[in-house]
Amino acid sequence: MASAETNGGKSQESSLLSDDVRRSLGSWLESSESQMRSAGSVASWESELASIQHSLKFVMKLKEEFICPICKGVVLNPQQNSCGHIYCFHCLQGLLESSSLSSPVCPVEKAAITPSEVFQDNCCKREISSLEVYCTNSPLCTSVLTLNQLQEHLKSCQYEQLRCSNPGCSELLQRRFLQEHLSSTCPHRRESCPHCQQPFQLSVIQDHVQSSCPEVKVICPDGCSSLVPRNKLTEHGESCPEVHTDCSFKMFGCSVKGKRRKVKMHEEAAVCHHVLLVLKSNAHLEQQVVFVQKEALLRQQRFRRTRCSWVTCRSSWGLCCSRTEVTNWSYPLLRGL
Numbered sequence: 001m002a003s004a005e006t007n008g009g010k011s012q013e014s015s016l017l018s019d020d021v022r023r024s025l026g027s028w029l030e031s032s033e034s035q036m037r038s039a040g041s042v043a044s045w046e047s048e049l050a051s052i053q054h055s056l057k058f059v060m061k062l063k064e065e066f067i068c069p070i071c072k073g074v075v076l077n078p079q080q081n082s083c084g085h086i087y088c089f090h091c092l093q094g095l096l097e098s099s100s101l102s103s104p105v106c107p108v109e110k111a112a113i114t115p116s117e118v119f120q121d122n123c124c125k126r127e128i129s130s131l132e133v134y135c136t137n138s139p140l141c142t143s144v145l146t147l148n149q150l151q152e153h154l155k156s157c158q159y160e161q162l163r164c165s166n167p168g169c170s171e172l173l174q175r176r177f178l179q180e181h182l183s184s185t186c187p188h189r190r191e192s193c194p195h196c197q198q199p200f201q202l203s204v205i206q207d208h209v210q211s212s213c214p215e216v217k218v219i220c221p222d223g224c225s226s227l228v229p230r231n232k233l234t235e236h237g238e239s240c241p242e243v244h245t246d247c248s249f250k251m252f253g254c255s256v257k258g259k260r261r262k263v264k265m266h267e268e269a270a271v272c273h274h275v276l277l278v279l280k281s282n283a284h285l286e287q288q289v290v291f292v293q294k295e296a297l298l299r300q301q302r303f304r305r306t307r308c309s310w311v312t313c314r315s316s317w318g319l320c321c322s323r324t325e326v327t328n329w330s331y332p333l334l335r336g337l
């Protein structure tokens with residue numbers, strides 16, 4: 001592509017191609033592209049072959065007229081110039097766009113290329129599409145196909161080299177070996193954890209089993225030597241005989257604590273001690289209840305006997321007039337009664 005540097009409002013690019021050539025190039029591109037679109041899949045097999053255009057091996061020697069004078073490969077999407085030479089569509093497009101002359105010329109005999117006179121050569125296109133070619137994986141693959149079938153064949157050719165699709169694996173294998181590689185030999189394949197059945201990449205599965213799989217049984221970390229699934233450790237801790245705990249009678253005043261196994265033995269052995277603690281606590285509660293009852297009764301009686309100390313109020317305390325708070329000077333009077 002010529003430089004797009006501007007030159008007095010007119011780009012340098014436009015000065016390289018005359019306006020006529022530029023206009024006809026635009027219309028040639030437009031008409032060729034619409035022809036290719038209407039040809040549908042025919043255009044697509046040709047564009048897919050562009051990357052292997054120069055490694056194609058034809059059964060019969062390729063006729064000179066089918067060799068593109070620009071790229072020297074078999075002509076793909078043939079476009080014929082008025083001089084009779086045929087070029088690939090993408091080669092001609094490249095030549096026209098990069099031409100530094102005011103008028104692009106055929107590389108064979110320097111005849112002028114006038115884009116408006118260039119046309120898609122469908123007769124040549126048909127002949128080229130039915131040329132016989134060896135599979136690009138020959139001699140391993142012995143298939144012989146017409147050029148327009150090659151791309152389709154390569155999508156299922158057992159000798160086609162493919163890259164392993166597992167993330168992290170860059171191995172290239174023939175299609176016939178890929179399935180086995182993916183399912184059983186690729187070091188980056190995914191497999192189910194034998195314990196929790198979750199899929200993991202092979203390289204991390206051992207780590208997962210050793211340090212985080214919830215279903216793997218591990219030895220109790222408190223030392224009771226039970227094997228407990230990792231996700232049941234908290235539950236196990238609530239009954240593990242080696243976990244430290246308090247005596248169940250702690251709330252009644254028993255201060256014994258230690259490993260659950262020992263505390264259990266203590267609870268079985270200290271029945272009398274615990275009964276006494278419960279009785280003592282019970283007696284203390286009863287005393288408190290009696291005290292609270294007495295206190296409540298006393299208050300009730302005081303309230304009945306007490307008159308409101310507010311001078312003009314004659315009602316009993318609790319049924320008072322407008323003064324509802326106990327003021328500083330009236331409170332001692334109430335206490336004294």
Ligand SMILES: [Zn+2]
Pocket residue numbers: 068069070071072073074075076087088091
């Ligand atoms: Zn070409």
Ligand SMILES: [Zn+2]
Pocket residue numbers: 081083084085106107108109110111
């Ligand atoms: Zn020519």
Ligand SMILES: [Zn+2]
Pocket residue numbers: 135136137138141142143153154157158159
């Ligand atoms: Zn093949």
Ligand SMILES: [Zn+2]
Pocket residue numbers: 164165166169170171181182186187188189
């Ligand atoms: Zn692999």
Ligand SMILES: [Zn+2]
Pocket residue numbers: 193194195196197198208209213214215
């Ligand atoms: Zn697991």
Ligand SMILES: [Zn+2]
Pocket residue numbers: 220221222223224225226236240241242
């Ligand atoms: Zn345990």
Ligand SMILES: [Zn+2]
Pocket residue numbers: 247248249250254255256266267270274
């Ligand atoms: Zn106890």
